[in-house]
Amino acid sequence: MDEQTEFYDLADKSMTYCDRCxxxxxxxxxxxxxxxxxxxxxxxxxxxxxxxxxLLGAFLYELSA
Ligand SMILES: [Zn+2]
Incomplete structure (x- = not known):
């Protein structure tokens, strides 16, 4: 993984969007x-x-900004 790819990967993790919206x-x-x-x-x-x-047994985490 080069530096640029790594940067985008980190940016992607910090910017979290709704899967539906x-x-x-x-x-x-x-x-x-x-x-x-x-x-x-x-x-x-x-x-x-x-x-x-x-019902599916999922666990929900609330993120406070
Ligand atoms: Zn949404």
Whole structure:
């Protein structure tokens, strides 16, 4: 991995967007799925999917800015 790639990789981690809204909406909730993958949602989408995610056994982390 060259320096430039590394920079973009770090930038990508610090800029977290809602998986549903896309870029422009900051994610406020991290969702750890039982399968091991992670989802990120804004407050709006987290509220919308929270009940289903809980049923699936997902763990929701609230991120405070
Ligand atoms: Zn959203």
């Amino acid at each position: 896309g870029k422009g909406t900051t994610a406020l909730i991290y969702v750890a799925m039982p399968a091991g993958n992670e989802l990120k949602y804004c407050a709006h989408h987290a509220g919308r999917y929270r009940a289903n995610l809980n």
